[in-house]
Amino acid sequence: MIFNSFHFLFFFIIVTTLYFILPHKKRWLLLLLSSCYFYMAFVPIYILILGFTIVVDYFAAIFIENSAGKQRRLFLVGSLIANIGILCFFKYYNFINTNFSFLLHGFGLSNPIPYLSILLPIGLSFHTFQAMSYTIEVYRGKQKTERHFGIYALYVMFYPQLVAGPIERPQNLLHQFREKHTFDSDRVFEGLKIIIWGLFKKLVIADRLGIYVNGAYNNVAQQNGMTLLLATLFFSFQVYCDFSGYSDIAIGTARVMGFNLMTNFRRPVFAKTTGEFWKRWHISLSTWFKDYLYFPIGGSKVSVPRWYFNLMVVFLISGLWHGANWTYIIWGGINGFYLVFAIITKKYSDKFNSVTGINKLPRLYLFFQISITFLLISFSRIFFRARTVKDAVTIIKKILTFKGSVFNDGSAIIIYCFVAIFFLLTVELKKEFYKGSFTLSHHQNFWVRNSYYSFLIILIILLGVFDGGQFIYFQF
Amino acid sequence: MIKTGNHSFKNFLLKLAACFALLFILDIGIGKLLKNFYFRQQSGYDFLTTYSIEKTKADILIFGSSRAVNIFNTIIFSERTGLSCFNAGRYGEPIFYHYAVLKAVVKRYTPKIILLSFDAGNFSNNTDAYDRITVLLPYYKNHPEIHSVVTLKGPYEKLKLLSNIYPYNSLLLPIISGNSNYSKKKYITDNGFIPIEKTFEGPLQTFDYSKEKDLDSIKINVYKSFIEECIRQHIQLYIVCPPYMINPIGTDHSIAEAKEIAQQYNIKFLDYSRDTFFTSKPQLFADFRHLNVNGVELFSNSVIKKLESLR
Known part of the structure; x- marks a missing residue:
């Protein structure tokens, strides 16, 4: 079910x-x-x-x-x-x-x-x-x-x-x-709203992006670099909306009955570093590994080489947790490497920032950090999504050629995908950077709130993919 | 009775009713708007489906997927037979779509000849074929004759179709496009036939047909229903499998099954899938599944010649 x-x-x-x-x-x-x-x-x-x-x-x-x-x-x-x-x-x-x-x-x-x-x-x-x-x-x-x-x-x-x-x-x-x-009317509505947003992310965004991503990743040999690049970026949004959509529905369902489940995602798209990303992504698993593996093996309170080793161990096991395939282990390894590399090069990156003066332009610097982090995480996800290591290597090689025109079957799928991502980013951007400003989803007026969620439901019926099937993380 | 906290259950029901009322109004309003624009389209694939279901009165109708749309030249068929011809095929559509369109057509009039284009793997087990029934949803309310096909999509389809918006799911951009000049320029057809100009560049692919042994009994039954409907309406039915530019291994179980069924009903099955006249000439193909304009001319003439000899 x-x-x-x-x-x-x-x-x-x-x-x-x-x-x-x-x-x-x-x-x-x-x-x-x-x-x-x-x-x-x-x-x-x-x-x-x-x-x-x-x-x-x-x-x-x-x-x-x-x-x-x-x-x-x-x-x-x-x-x-x-x-x-x-x-x-x-x-x-x-x-x-x-x-x-x-x-x-x-x-x-x-x-x-x-x-x-x-x-x-x-x-x-x-x-x-x-x-x-x-x-x-x-x-x-x-x-x-x-x-x-x-x-x-x-x-x-x-x-x-x-x-x-x-x-x-x-x-x-x-x-x-x-x-x-x-029974608390307000709490029930709060839960239902979380469920609607979760369904929106799953049906309108994740499953729509999934059509394009599956088309590209399931036929790697026949796709060019630009198509695979776009599919890789789309997959980052797909997996986020698929999994966080599931978490939202779970949290909302429990909330309706009066249970409070822990927050699992905190807008990871806006992470400024890969380290911060893991504090925002699948929080319940990240903290599990931190509490029951990372700290028991010494965490960061050990020698520096051992600290790096501890980080790598945690991420390699995290990769293995996701699936019995070398693709997941490599994915974990890459993410572990990102953290170790960031620690090793911290003083150089600080120096680079001060020399170039980019950190004196806070908005540009923020955009730069978020973009780099998103690209690094998306790159590692090539291994997460590819069916085999060989496929992943082929995808990377093809992407690096930057050749070919983006595949479009004429069904307007790409337009839908971009509109869906734009909508997601607008909502998340508002939550991340403009918390206190005007809100539709939590507006004081019942009819304004009601209209917003009715609008989301209409969008789900109109643009949702109802044949998309299972959630990606069910397989784990 | 539900135990309530600070907020009464009655208050909850009132708010819920208000939400549903708003949704209901929006659903009707937006649904009607979408319906209006959907059926006002003057070009595009949905327009061709509407034309097939509600307007065409052609003597010869052609059914099938892209291999029907791109391969059966309606002009050649009309000129050679002296009968009007319309290509009612649609890209990617399996037998469910063709049967539904046939049911809607015979409710209005009886075509003289029907050509059903059959593809390798048409009976294979995959859920994709059921998802593709979606294109029929806008016709569900006004065409009760297609209900039996639409409900094959899933057990909750009738429930979903209570919504006025759901039939137009994912159709917003095609509707906008179909009502614009852009679409009129893009989708130019000769009575539903869309030629392909390019030439096959290879490499020749090997297909192992023997792997797909499991056949979908529902698809087979709908195929039989298609044949039975034609027999009931006294329509001359010919089933044609156009050629492939591939290196095949083994027998395609779908083609073998379709041939056997056709034989049981005494329907002619013209199998060009491995016709060496075509398969030895890559220059007649656009890709491994579709003939190009040159191939289409030879193929259409060949089919007509065979039909004349059979009549």
Whole structure:
């Protein structure tokens, strides 16, 4: 069941209505059952995997809390092995096996280990990380164990953020299942508005751009450099609107029922450095890696070479988290390299700025920084989007020729794409730089607000792509 | 009863009703405006579809995708047969579109001859063919005969079509273009036929047909319905597969299936897909799927000659 479907619309209306009709004590059961239904709408059997990790982590957390010393650590390690083991088996088994075969082939040997025909359970990386954050926080003593099995299961399975985040922390979400949420008209409208904006980003912008991007990236050999360059830039906006659109719908859906999920995106298009970009992009994952990987391995409070090493490790693992393909690992590596390179060259870039005087022209300097960051991130995304490393290299080579005219099939797709991006940037620019100024979306007058969102709905019906299908991040 | 907080549930319902009222008004107003301009188009692909569905009275009708639009020369067909001819094909459209247009046409009049252009892979399993039913949405309300085809698009299509704007989804720019002089200059056709001037430059591609074994039973059924409708209306139907400039491996399962079905209904299937007269002459092609103007002349004359021998 995907958010941009009528199936979900009916599901959402029924669940939300029942949620407010039912007494508070029974709401957790409704949410748990509806979350099970939501997940089973994809591949029913995979609910068993989710069930297994929930049982393991539920008891592991209790054992951790009730024990001390080495035993405590042992239970945590056991829980982590179970979670990461499942992730590795379903997501990385065939990838590891392929690379093992390649290695053996180099020595003239054949691989006796068979390949498995397994389908990746949807959202596995997301709910596994959320479950892991619970046991780690219990181990650290920052979170009390949840003794109510149903509520703990709901923490892992809460349907708005089950398959593509935001990856929540127990401190933020668990207690909310025990709070009594009364029906609040303003809050419901606030949630609905977030959902509408999310749908707009997904259907009008991301899926429209996706038509062009897929056309170019799925036929790399037949495309010229300029077409691939445009498709690469379009993909940056596509993946942002696709994923942040999903997050908005998740946050809005939860908000309608009274839950507050964490912010996942903070207008990453306007990041001034690649470091800042990662504070604005997929925040729930970035902070997860920071809290549970980067800091534990020493973070920046180590020797300088070790610091660089730590950054590279985090980004390489982040790449691997996204998918079992060398393209994702390279993508992670490039982004890690950007950060390390920025640290190494900081004094030179500062010197360049003062010599050229560009930093004395704040608006121009800002535009320059934002543009460079956007181009660097877009470049790394060639590996993120390309089907193979070979494809990615071909794309880069073709782009660097700057040859050919941009492909246009005459269906006005490019005009739609540019108008969609312009609309997005206008809205985000206003939110980023002119917060206190005139607003339509939060105008005091009900009819002005209503007209704005009605306008967005009309645009969705008129310009939305209704055959666009799944969200990109569902595959992770 | 829903438990309420500071704001009453009644207040919420009133606001929601106000939102829906505004949406409803906007939907009707903008929908009518779009409908008006859509059907006022004087050129472009949508205009040709409207003409096919609501206006043409040609004796010979040609159906098919771009391989019909670019390959069947209506002027040659008219001159050689003495009958009026219109090319009702549309770029990229599969059998669903052709069947819907046929249903709308036979409601108004009965053409004498129909040529259905068939392509390799026409029955293969892909969702793209269903997405392409979208071009029929503007005709849904006024043409109940096409409802059965439009609803193949998805289970919620009827619900979506309650909106007056939805039928014109993604059509804003084509509508503007179709009402402008720019479009009149760009889309010049001879009764729906659009020739291609360029010449095939290669390289010759190899196509492994044996890979696509799974055929879509819905597409096959609609193909059968197309044949049955022609038989019911006593229309002479000929199914033609124009040539390809490729190096084929194996048999195309769609063509084989379409031939077999045609045979069951006693309909002639003219298969040029591997006709060496054409496939040995790259200069007759614009690309691997389409003949150019030179190829079209030879092909159209060849089809007419075969039809004359069959009649």
